[in-house]
Amino acid sequence: MIDTMSLGEFDLIEQYFWRPVGAGPHRAVVGNGDDCAVIAPAPGMQLAISTDTMVEGRHFLSTVDPARLGHKALAVNLSDLAACGAKPLAFTLALTLPRVEASWLSAFSKGLLALADEHDCELIGGDTTAGPLTIGITVLGEVPSGGALLRSGAQVGDDIWISGTPGEARLALEAFRGTLHPGLDARTFEAVRAAMECPTPRVALGQGLRGVATSAIDVSDGLLGDLGHVLRRSRVGASLALDALPVSPYLQDRARDLQLDCILAGGDDYELIFTSPASQRETMHQLEQQLGLMLTRVGRIEAEPGLRLWQGEQAVPNRWVSFDHFKGAA
């Protein structure tokens, strides 16, 4: 592909990522293509900022559909905004590419910009460079002054909630690893693969939890590990009822051990874990119906530090560890 290999950096940005002014909502005063983008939050709002990087071979395989990769690279960042209760505004893209390939770039930018449009989140700047395939996104959102949901706000007596059915991404990973016996049927495999490759950030839920939840975090490293962050930051402990955990239909027929591995220690789900006082249970049911998204109460915040797992009245040892990029599943 000689013609596309000779595409230069500046052409590349213009051709695939840069939209002419007037082609969409423009929140940026100065957009893509100057030294900086310039934006302003609305009066009374603060900016929420998050950065996430995805590296080939670590966060995705070279065989992944580039449109899904574009979607996911933004989705994991929007998920961080959701966990803070922020509304997406804009993002920057730092793209490191081993080579310029038109079909890849076209699909990647379509997947990326489709999700951006869905959330009215404008691409305001970026950087392309040659090197090992790495996608870095920094996303900006707005949140009412003082209203961001934090990890540190959980209170003793709060309920612990989880959205959706975490564990599907881990089930897909185990299918790719070939550890499932029997394996998944084709329809199930495609469904859980989509959960892993094309996650849905819980942006509307995050905004719905403003003023309702006392703390929130998104499940990127696994339910137990991410809940652990909330507990440490909030200086509290918790009890979790294993029987109460939502089980994905794709996990229903599987051994209980695999179910628990996927739900408790699977990452990459991008559901939200959050806490709120018992007085907000009715609000949760309303949110659930309004969003068409299952919200499940799975435990309670307690004063005693640490995390306790229960099967009915029976204490269950915690044999799960969360994912750490430098330790692996150490």
Added chain:
Amino acid sequence: MIDTMSLGEFDLIEQYFWRPVGAGPHRAVVGNGDDCAVIAPAPGMQLAISTDTMVEGRHFLSTVDPARLGHKALAVNLSDLAACGAKPLAFTLALTLPRVEASWLSAFSKGLLALADEHDCELIGGDTTAGPLTIGITVLGEVPSGGALLRSGAQVGDDIWISGTPGEARLALEAFRGTLHPGLDARTFEAVRAAMECPTPRVALGQGLRGVATSAIDVSDGLLGDLGHVLRRSRVGASLALDALPVSPYLQDRARDLQLDCILAGGDDYELIFTSPASQRETMHQLEQQLGLMLTRVGRIEAEPGLRLWQGEQAVPNRWVSFDHFKGAA
């Protein structure tokens, strides 16, 4: 180094990059360690945002002093803020590391945070992951509403100015490549190597140019190439007087061809090119004295498109091309 290899991601962030609240200026309402950072620009200010990625083997060699690398990774981003006339506020860091090495991280974070402190620019969030060494920074600055310096503002008749003595980084590169005969003496080599590895972003100059310059850009890809961006965005042309170009003391004794190669087509200098009406020349002299930084008038904006080079009254063909990451020096 078994103990440092087993350092996990969360420990790594805390140990090297995360400062306790109260240890420095805290502009962030929510800092490092939550899903998002939360900040607010001062009333009447807009946010300027820029992203730059540095990849090992492309932007730096594995042998570079990690403290200098930390400095440069932030410096190139501060330089983008400078080119917009913005005051640095905060930044996020996305660090991809092949392995966790305490001595490297310690030096890198020291170099990075020392420059951040110098410019009162707070590290508010980030991401670490395993993979090929890549440093991604997104920087946020503030600029008075409507007051950002842009590439698109150059006016016919404006003077063209350059700060400092660009070309030193390119001279260092040629020394590394072994193309210089005679080579550099040790003192000169160290000086130009520092210019390349440890550039000074022109942050104070950028803010001084607010309301004075009509356009600005930083020299990252080479004087001619970056001036070309200004001309295209402003829909103007220019004449450049080669005799007027500032020549670094380290280039004084070199052949004129090498001087011009380094000054016109050397990148990585992070000086500012800017335009302003002739009526502002006195302001430029005042800025020069106030900042202790040489500002040199090197040409004029003209209505006729394209860039013309002059040696006295003699037109000189443009044999230089600017750097493009995917074309190389094509």
